[in-house]
Each structure stands twice: as C-alpha cells, then as structure tokens.
Amino acid sequence: MRDLAPPQGDYIGILAEPSGFSRIRANTWTRFIARRLLNLVVVLTVLLLCDFLILRLIPGDPAEIAAGTSGAQEQVQAIRHELGLDLPLQAQLVNYCVNLLHGNLGHSFTTNQPVTEIIAQRVGPSVQLAGLSLALVLIVGIPAGMIMGALTREDRRRRLELSFTTTTSLLSALPEYFVATFLAFIFGLVLRWLPVAGSSDLSGLVLPTAAIALRPIAVLARIVRVETLNVLAQDYVRTARSKRLKPRVIYLRHVLPNVVTAALTIGGILFAQLIGGAIVIENVFARNGLGTTLVTAVLNRDYPVIQGVILVLGVIVVVVNALIDVVLAVVDPRSRTRLT
Amino acid sequence: MLKALLRSPTGPISLIALALILVVAVIGPIFWTGRATTLNFAESALTPGPGHLLGTDDLGRDIFARILVATRSSLVLSLAATLIGAGIGIPLGAAAALMTQRLRSVALRAIDALIVFPGILIAIVIGAIIGRGAFGAALGVGIAGSFAFARVASTLTLGVGGRDYVAAARVLGISRRRILVKYVLTNIADTLAIAATVSISSNIIQVSALSFLGLGVQAPQYDWGGLLTQGVKSFYFNPAAALGPVVAIALTSLTFGLFGEALARAFNPLLWARQGGDGAKRMVSEKTSPSPDSSGSHPASGINKGGSANAVLDVSELTVTFPGQRRVVNDVSFKVEKGEILGIVGESGSGKTMTAMALASLVPYPGKVDGVIRLQGTDMNHVPLRDIDRLLGTKIALIFQDPLASLNPALRIGIQLTEGAETHLNLKHAEALGLAVDRLREVNLPSAERLLNRYPHELSGGMRQRVMIAMGLMSERALLIADEPTTALDVTTQAQIIELLARVNEVHGTAIILITHNLGLVTQICDRVLVMYAGRIVEELSTQQLIDRPLHPYTLALRAAIPDMTQSVAEPLETIPGQAPSPEAIPPGCPYHPRCPLAVDRCRSEVPPLLAREDGRRVACWVANQDLQ
Numbered sequence: 001m002r003d004l005a006p007p008q009g010d011y012i013g014i015l016a017e018p019s020g021f022s023r024i025r026a027n028t029w030t031r032f033i034a035r036r037l038l039n040l041v042v043v044l045t046v047l048l049l050c051d052f053l054i055l056r057l058i059p060g061d062p063a064e065i066a067a068g069t070s071g072a073q074e075q076v077q078a079i080r081h082e083l084g085l086d087l088p089l090q091a092q093l094v095n096y097c098v099n100l101l102h103g104n105l106g107h108s109f110t111t112n113q114p115v116t117e118i119i120a121q122r123v124g125p126s127v128q129l130a131g132l133s134l135a136l137v138l139i140v141g142i143p144a145g146m147i148m149g150a151l152t153r154e155d156r157r158r159r160l161e162l163s164f165t166t167t168t169s170l171l172s173a174l175p176e177y178f179v180a181t182f183l184a185f186i187f188g189l190v191l192r193w194l195p196v197a198g199s200s201d202l203s204g205l206v207l208p209t210a211a212i213a214l215r216p217i218a219v220l221a222r223i224v225r226v227e228t229l230n231v232l233a234q235d236y237v238r239t240a241r242s243k244r245l246k247p248r249v250i251y252l253r254h255v256l257p258n259v260v261t262a263a264l265t266i267g268g269i270l271f272a273q274l275i276g277g278a279i280v281i282e283n284v285f286a287r288n289g290l291g292t293t294l295v296t297a298v299l300n301r302d303y304p305v306i307q308g309v310i311l312v313l314g315v316i317v318v319v320v321n322a323l324i325d326v327v328l329a330v331v332d333p334r335s336r337t338r339l340t
Numbered sequence: 341m342l343k344a345l346l347r348s349p350t351g352p353i354s355l356i357a358l359a360l361i362l363v364v365a366v367i368g369p370i371f372w373t374g375r376a377t378t379l380n381f382a383e384s385a386l387t388p389g390p391g392h393l394l395g396t397d398d399l400g401r402d403i404f405a406r407i408l409v410a411t412r413s414s415l416v417l418s419l420a421a422t423l424i425g426a427g428i429g430i431p432l433g434a435a436a437a438l439m440t441q442r443l444r445s446v447a448l449r450a451i452d453a454l455i456v457f458p459g460i461l462i463a464i465v466i467g468a469i470i471g472r473g474a475f476g477a478a479l480g481v482g483i484a485g486s487f488a489f490a491r492v493a494s495t496l497t498l499g500v501g502g503r504d505y506v507a508a509a510r511v512l513g514i515s516r517r518r519i520l521v522k523y524v525l526t527n528i529a530d531t532l533a534i535a536a537t538v539s540i541s542s543n544i545i546q547v548s549a550l551s552f553l554g555l556g557v558q559a560p561q562y563d564w565g566g567l568l569t570q571g572v573k574s575f576y577f578n579p580a581a582a583l584g585p586v587v588a589i590a591l592t593s594l595t596f597g598l599f600g601e602a603l604a605r606a607f608n609p610l611l612w613a614r615q616g617g618d619g620a621k622r623m624v625s626e627k628t629s630p631s632p633d634s635s636g637s638h639p640a641s642g643i644n645k646g647g648s649a650n651a652v653l654d655v656s657e658l659t660v661t662f663p664g665q666r667r668v669v670n671d672v673s674f675k676v677e678k679g680e681i682l683g684i685v686g687e688s689g690s691g692k693t694m695t696a697m698a699l700a701s702l703v704p705y706p707g708k709v710d711g712v713i714r715l716q717g718t719d720m721n722h723v724p725l726r727d728i729d730r731l732l733g734t735k736i737a738l739i740f741q742d743p744l745a746s747l748n749p750a751l752r753i754g755i756q757l758t759e760g761a762e763t764h765l766n767l768k769h770a771e772a773l774g775l776a777v778d779r780l781r782e783v784n785l786p787s788a789e790r791l792l793n794r795y796p797h798e799l800s801g802g803m804r805q806r807v808m809i810a811m812g813l814m815s816e817r818a819l820l821i822a823d824e825p826t827t828a829l830d831v832t833t834q835a836q837i838i839e840l841l842a843r844v845n846e847v848h849g850t851a852i853i854l855i856t857h858n859l860g861l862v863t864q865i866c867d868r869v870l871v872m873y874a875g876r877i878v879e880e881l882s883t884q885q886l887i888d889r890p891l892h893p894y895t896l897a898l899r900a901a902i903p904d905m906t907q908s909v910a911e912p913l914e915t916i917p918g919q920a921p922s923p924e925a926i927p928p929g930c931p932y933h934p935r936c937p938l939a940v941d942r943c944r945s946e947v948p949p950l951l952a953r954e955d956g957r958r959v960a961c962w963v964a965n966q967d968l969q
Contacts (some may be wrong), residue, residue, distance in 0.1 A: 043453045050465075057469045154705040169601075173594040175545040177552060177568065178586045185579045235745035239808075242700055243760035244733030253759070257750035268456035276458035280549050284572065295553045298468045306468050313461060321456050333795045334749060 032329055040322050047314045052096050054310070055303050056089070065109065065301050105311070106304035108297075115308035118293060123312065126289035130278045132205060133212040137270065141217045142263060145224025149259075150251065152225070153232050164225070171218035176277040180211035180284040208285045212277040216270050220263060227262040231255050261332040267324040275317060351606065354598035361592055365412045372405040387578050394580045397570055403581050406567055407588050414563040415592070417478050417556070418543040424482025425543070426536055429489025436490065437497035438519070451490050459484035459546060467555045477556035481546045485539050492535045496528035537600035544593045548585075564589050651675045651714070652818045652851040653699070658711035660694050660703055660875075666923040668694045668707070670875040673950075676819065679849045681842075683866035683883075685859060685898065687920045691875035692855045696821045699853075700736055701728070716818050733764045737812030741824040743804035747796035753807055754792030761814045772814075779810040783840060802833035809840060813848070820844070823855045838865060859902050863887055871895045874921050874931035877950055881957040891957070891964040893936045930962065938963045 055062055063080035080086050083106075084095045099106070105115035152161040184207060187193045231237060232255065240254045279291035286292070290309050297305035346352055379399045388395045394403040436447035463480030470476035509519050550556035551565025559566070564585040571582030653676040660669035669691040676682050684692045698709045701720075713720045715735055723731060740746040748756060757779070758772035767775065773792065780788035783806040796804055805825060812820050822841060826834035842865050845852050854866060862869055862883065869886050871879040871894065879892040890896045897916045918935035921927060927934055933943040942962045950960040951968055959965055 173597050178590050181582050181586050236748040239746045242738040244729035272456050272458040276460040
C-alpha cells in the first residue's frame with residue numbers, strides 16, 4: 001500500500017516528540033497515585049482523630065464507667081491514670097498514636113481482654129460475611145442488570161421493564177433485618193432447610209449473606225440496567241454494530257467495560273451498605289462478629305472496644321474505597337486524569 | 341403541582357398510603373394505648389387468633405395494637421432525624437459550594453469521603469457518645485444522613501451558582517449570605533424537598549435498626565424497632581410478632597420512597613421522561629393519519645431499474661417506517677456507481693441519515709425497512725442471514741459525525757481497528773495488527789505502532805477521524821458512508837479529512853456517500869447530489885447542475901443560503917422561511933409546498949413524482965416538470 005499523501009496537519013502536537021506519549025502516560029499515573037495517596041492519608045488522619053475523640057466527647061468520666069458502680073474513689077483515680085486521662089489532651093493524642101503504632105488498642109472495660117485480641121477473634125467471621133455478600137452482589141447484580149438492559153433496549157419489552165423496575169424498587173426499600181426475618185421465617189421455620197441462628201458452618205452463612213446482599217443487588221441491577229441502556233445508545237456501540245461483530249463481542253467487549261465503570265463509581269456507597277447491613281445482620285442471626293461486638297460494647301459502654309472496632313471498620317471502608325478508585329483508573333483510562 | 345402529582349403513576353397510591361399512615365400516627369396512641377399497655381397474664385404469649393390479630397407478648401399485651409401505637413414514635417423519630425440531617429447538611433453543602441475554588445474542592449472531597457461511611461456505623465458512634473435513647477438515635481441517624489443532604493445541596497448550588505443571575509448578583513455586590521438565601525435556596529427548594537422525602541424513607545429503616553439493636557428507644561417506651569427485637573426473641577413460637585413490625589417499617593419506608601419519586605416526577609416531568617434517544621426512536625400516538633401519498637410516486641423508480649453493471653449500490657423504493665405511520669424515508673431510489681462520490685443533502689430530519697442507516701442495516705428498533713438494496717449486484721433481501729454480517733462488515737464502512745463518541749473510550753485503538761478484520765477476514769491478531777499499521781500510515785498517522793496502544797481520548801479530533809477512516813480501509817470496501825464526517829472538527833482539520841476521503845476514493849476506487857448539510861462541501865468533492873426533503877428525494881443532479889441551475893425550489897433555496905465571499909457583511913444571510921416538517925406532520929401533497937414561493941394548487945393535494953429529465957437529473961416538482969406533462 002502506497003502512502004497517500006505526505007504527513008501533514010493536526011498530529012504535530014503530542015506526536016512530534018518521539019517519546020511524548022509514554023512520558024504523558026507515566027506522568028498521569030504518578031500524579032494519579034500521588035493524589036490518591038494524599039487523599040488516603042487525609043481521610044485516615046481524620047478517621048484517627050474522630051476515633052480518638054470518642055472517649056473524650058462522652059458526657060461523664062470514662063474512668064468511672066470503667067470502674068463500674070462499685071468503684072471506690074482511689075480505684076477511679078488509678079484507672080484514670082492508667083488510661084492516661086489525667087494528661088493534657090495533646091499528650092493523650094500522642095499516647096493514642098504511639099499505642100496504635102505498637103498495636104495496642106487498650107483493654108476492654110468489661111472483660112479486661114486486650115482489644116486487639118477481641119478484634120482478632122471477631123474480624124474473621126465479619127470479613128467472611130461481608131466478602132461473600134460482596135461477591136454475591138457483583139456476581140448477580142451486574143449480569144442481571146446487563147441482561148435486563150439488553151432485553152429492554154430501545155423500549156423493547158415494556159412489560160418486562162415495568163416488572164423489573166417495580167421488583168427492584170420494592171427490594172431496595174426493604175431493610176436487611178426485614179429480609180433476614182422473612183428468609184428465616186420461610187427457610188428456617190416453614191421449609192426447615194437452613195439453620196436460623198447460631199450455626200457457624202457454611203449453611204449458617206447462606207441466610208445472612210442473602211439478607212445482606214439482596215438490597216445492594218437490587219440497587220446495583222437497577223443502576224447497571226440504566227447504564228447499559230445509556231451505553232447501548234452511544235455512538236461507539238453503533239460503530240461496533242457497523243462492524244457486524246457477534247452480539248457476544250459487542251456486549252462483553254464494547255458494553256461491559258463501560259457499564260462496569262459506571263457500576264464502580266457507586267461501588268463505595270454499595271460497600272458502605274454492605275458493611276452497615278453486616279453489622280445489623282450479625283445481630284439478627286446472633287453471629288460472633290465485629291457487628292455484634294460493637295453493639296454489645298455500646299450497650300455496656302465499653303469504650304476501648306467501641307474505638308477499636310470503629311477504627312478497624314473505618315480503615316476497611318477507606319481502603320476499599322481507595323482500591324475501587326484504583327480499579328476504576330485501570331478500567332477507565334479517562335478517570336486517571338480527571339481532577340477530583 | 342398537585343395535578344401533576346396525581347397524574348404520576350405512583351402519585352395517588354403513595355398519597356393515600358401516606359394519609360393513612362399519618363392518621364394512624366395521630367390517632368393510634370389515643371385509641372389503642374389501653375390495649376397496647378394493659379398487662380394481662382391470663383393471655384400472655386398467645387399466637388395470632390381472634391381478638392389478637394398478631395398474638396400477644398410475654399406480658400399479654402396485644403401486638404397489633406402496639407404496632408399501631410408505635411407508628412407515632414417511629415414516624416416522629418424519623419422526621420426528627422430528617423430535620424436534623426437537613427438542618428446540618430443543607431447549609432453545609434450550600435456553603436461548601438459557595439466557597440473559593442480551593443476550599444471548595446477540599447470541602448467537597450470531605451463530603452465525598454464521609455458519604456461512603458456506613459450510616460449505621462456513624463449513628464452507632466454518635467449514639468455511643470450521646471448515650472442510648474431516642475434523642476441519641478435521632479441525632480445519630482440525622483448526622484449520618486446529613487452528608488447526603490450536603491452532597492445534594494452542594495451539587496445543586498454549584499449548578500445554580502454557575503447561572504447568569506447568580507453571577508449578576510455577585511457582580512452587583514450582594515452579600516454571600518443573601519445570595520445563598522435569596523437566589524440559591526429558592527431555586528433548589530423543590531429538589532431538596534424530594535431529597536427530604538427520600539431521606540425520611542431511609543431514616544425510618546435506620547432509626548428502627550438502632551432501636552432493634554437496643555441503641556434507640558428504650559423501654560418502657562417502644563417503637564417498631566423495639567417491637568421487632570421482642571418479636572425476634574419469640575420467633576420460633578410466634579413469627580407474626582416479628583413479621584408485623586417489619587412489615588410496618590417496610591411499608592412506611594416504601595410509601596415515603598414512592599411519594600418522593602412521585603414528587604420528583606411532578607416537579608420535573610422532563611427529567612423523568614423516557615429516555616429514548618433521538619426523535620426517530622420515540623413512539624408516537626397512532627392518531628396520525630396514514631399518509632395519503634403512498635401511491636403517488638411510482639413512475640420515478642421505473643427509470644432507475646435494470647441499471648448498469650457498474651453500480652456499487654442500487655436502491656429502489658426504500659422506505660423506513662416507524663410506528664404511527666411515520667415514514668422517515670419514503671420511496672427513495674438511487675444508484676451509486678463504482679468510484680463515485682455521491683452527496684446527500686438536506687436539513688435535519690430530512691431522512692438522509694436514516695437512509696444511510698437503512699443501507700447499513702442499522703435502523704434502530706422499532707423501525708421497519710422496505711425496498712430493495714443491491715450491493716454490487718447482490719440483492720440484500722436474498723442473502724442468507726449468516727452471510728449478511730460478513731457482507732456488510734467487509735463491503736460497507738461507516739464514518740460518523742463525532743469521532744470521539746464513535747470510538748469506544750474503554751478500548752485501545754488497536755483492538756478497535758482489528759476486531760472487524762479478525763471476525764470477517766479470519767485474520768490472526770498479529771496479521772490484523774500489521775494491516776492496521778499499514779492503514780494508519782495510509783491515513784497519514786505516523787508512529788502507527790505506538791498509536792495502536794492508545795485510547796481514543798489521548799488523540800486529537802482529527803486523529804480520531806483518521807482512525808475511523810483507517811478502520812473503514814481495513815478491508816476492500818465497495819462503499820464508504822460518511823455521515824457528517826467533518827461537522828465536529830475545526831475548519832483546518834475539516835479540509836484535511838475531506839482531502840483524505842477524496843484520496844481514498846481515488847486510490848481504492850471506493851464509492852463514497854457523503855451525507856451533509858454543507859453544500860460547500862458537496863461542491864468540493866461530490867460528483868452527484870441527492871437533495872432530500874421530508875424523507876423523499878426532491879432532486880437528483882450533478883454537482884455542476886447544482887452550481888449552475890437547480891430546478892427544485894428547495895434546492896434553489898438551499899443554494900441561495902450558502903454565504904460566499906462576494907457577499908457584503910452588511911447583507912442579512914439568506915434563510916429558508918418556515919420549518920422542515922416533522923415526520924409526524926408531513927403536509928399532504930408536495931411536502932415542501934407550505935414553504936415554497938412557487939406553489940400552485942396541485943402542489944397542495946398531489947405528491948409530485950420524481951421524474952427523469954433529458955439533462956440526466958431527476959426532479960420532483962409540479963412546477964419544474966410542467967414541460968414534461
């Protein structure tokens with residue numbers, strides 16, 4: 001093939017430099033990571049500060065709470081000294097940070113067990129539950145939304161669309177504990193297929209996972225369907241169709257990445273829903289996790305445990321959100337340069 | 341406003357349900373407190389039965405009555421939480437949006453970080469600080485929800501803040517607080533009302549969850565969440581005691597959610613209108629009468645049949661119909677010879693793009709295509725289904741108006757170039773890549789190898805359109821359809837793309853259909869021109885004839901509307917009076933007659949046929965064709 005014309009015109013800008021492209025790309029990645037890290041540091045600092053302040057904001061004297069109702073004055077004084085509450089606020093903050101770096105989150109007011117130990121015992125089941133729910137949400141929500149989008153594209157199948165939107169808006173209005181109660185009623189009491197509470201093996205995970213995942217699935221499927229419709233209406237899908245590719249290729253290669261991008265942008269909020277759901281659901285099914293630990297601690301005014309659990313959950317939320325941003329940057333090259 | 345609310349699908353139902361809930365909240369504690377609080381150990385822990393719809397609790401209190409009574413406390417707590425959330429969040433968000441650039445981005449980022457925190461976690465922490473109880477629960481849920489309010493308020497304020505009247509107020513030196521109250525809040529009030537309703541819906545769930553966990557309303561007071569806790573304890577024995585409060589919570593939450601949605605629709609009907617893409621896809625009511633002209637124009641197609649063997653494309657009686665008898669393309673017949681560049685011109689809605697889509701078999705659902713399309717002599721109606729994709733995918737290439745929108749933002753240029761060839765020409769990926777590099781060079785894109793790894797957004801507009809053309813060259817095409825290929829580009833780039841198209845045509849002998857509303861472009865490179873109006877061809881003529889002497893009054897008007905360099909700047913630009921008809925309302929007779937200065941009676945009743953004239957052109961006009969009858 002002979003060249004048609006001498007090079008001319010509009011590509012002079014970035015193409016003129018031989019290595020222009022790679023330099024720009026490396027740059028955007030570095031800047032993206034730097035910005036992201038800075039953001040992470042700021043948010044974590046704020047989280048630490050808030051966590052630190054919990055013990056200092058409560059009305060009344062934590063030392064008296066720790067000593068219990070029978071505590072003598074000297075005992076309260078001793079506890080206050082032990083907790084470092086007799087120091088100035090800045091010194092308390094420094095102590096808090098130093099202890100944190102040593103992996104020391106204090107001791108439970110009620111059991112005197114180290115908080116790190118309590119958390120270490122309880123974090124496993126919670127992560128298992130939240131992880132399973134997250135997997136379920138992604139595995140069901142995205143394909144369901146995409147298939148619905150494909151079936152109802154360009155105003156096809158109006159009745160199917162109506163029943164889908166009605167069902168999902170109903171499901172997304174149902175609180176986790178409602179779903180949990182209902183599922184327990186049907187599968188635990190009426191059908192007697194699954195244990196309702198107290199079981200720690202895999203069958204005991206089915207109902208809690210389903211209860212947590214149902215609402216986020218409905219929300220995600222709805223959003224993915226609308227996003228699929230949006231993507232299908234894009235010019236680049238028309239271009240793909242004009243190439244006469246197989247429908248499978250059009251949907252998986254051209255539509256899916258763009259839909260996933262949109263789904264990921266609400267990933268943070270969905271994950272928050274999952275964590276919140278897990279806290280409540282652990283209590284419904286009497287599972288030993290961070291959620292039950294937290295609620296018990298609040299009821300007992302066991303502040304070191306509250307602080308510890310909040311910190312761990314907070315860090316998980318922050319880190320997961322940062323990871324979502326990174327995944328988004330990999331999937332959607334444009335989001336790297338977007339300034340937010 | 342109320343009317344709009346009642347008209348929306350969820351409006352009436354949610355209004356009635358809302359009224360019911362409010363009535364129960366008001367009268368519940370008055371009527372049922374007795375039943376709900378009287379201890380009766382003779383009737384303790386009953387299962388549902390006569391007298392006790394949902395059974396009784398351990399102390400013999402009627403559970404259904406307790407649920408009715410608890411309506412008030414649950415609702416009041418949720419409303420209080422919403423008020424707290426709105427009271428904190430809206431001023432915060434609006435203020436954040438009105439800050440200086442730097443502070444604003446920090447504030448908005450903080451809101452974004454807080455919004456992804458689980459609300460229940462924030463509520464638990466605040467409850468833990470304040471102490472458990474109704475106030476702690478309302479405050480906790482309120483603060484947790486305030487970030488959503490802040491986000492909505494900041495987004496809205498940014499939107500309003502950018503508008504001219506706010507800018508004007510700023511220039512006039514009106515204080516920030518006054519701008520906030522007078523200009524911003526009044527303009528975002530409706531959306532905030534919707535946000536508040538939706539917030540109540542979710543706060544009912546959150547407050548109940550806190551009570552359910554024992555962190556909210558404390559005994560002997562109770563709300564739905566507290567009732568649920570008790571119900572769950574006796575779940576095996578009396579599931580109704582748990583299901584009852586749960587249903588109450590869910591239904592109330594749902595009611596507020598639906599009401600919010602109905603409000604949103606009522607406030608902003610446009611936003612909620614069905615998204616159906618461009619006008620062609622939108623459904624129209626069936627009342628449009630069938631077009632009276634379906635039989636009027638056959639003589640024209642006769643002369644076009646049996647054409648020369650050289651024709652790359654031979655279209656006859658092409659019609660594209662959408663539901664409601666809307667013919668966006670009406671009885672269109674034409675040919676494209678090998679190596680020819682054919683222009684199709686007309687205003688928006690004239691059917692030129694839909695004609696192209698029909699040729700490529702890309703007419704959007706539910707459009708229906710009739711007529712015969714012969715591609716290099718092959719009647720497309722008779723090609724087996726499994727061969728159609730290969731034929732269209734290798735013989736016809738399309739180039740669209742906006743090259744950025746036409747390239748997939750998530751895929752590298754390389755794969756977008758090669759996938760067609762790999763599918764239809766059975767090329768290996770490496771071979772297809774090699775071919776792609778050749779083609780990119782051919783369209784004057786150097787560093788082609790590196791370009792393959794780029795994403796569309798990393799390229800300039802002109803480069804993207806070159807990539808589209810290179811994509812079209814990936815196989816030996818018979819026909820390239822370019823739909824407004826230069827409209828989205830700047831003037832210098834436009835000229836380069838047009839030159840490139842001309843060269844492709846010259847070197848490969850690829851026939852080109854150039855769809856445009858730019859007659860100047862047509863006179864530059866086209867051999868022949870079809871002028872379309874209201875879905876029909878009104879004139880077909882050579883470029884020279886277009887320049888010298890168009891016959892159809894519409895073509896004349898189009899040509900007169902092109903400004904040229906000899907025209908004085910002081911003179912007003914020539915325009916065509918009136919508007920092109922929409923496909924739903926094509927006038928009877930000649931569709932152009934309402935705008936035509938030459939129209940005679942016949943034009944108003946009969947559709948003029950497209951007749952061939954001695955000089956090789958075809959015209960559909962009673963006046964211009966007077967000599968032929």
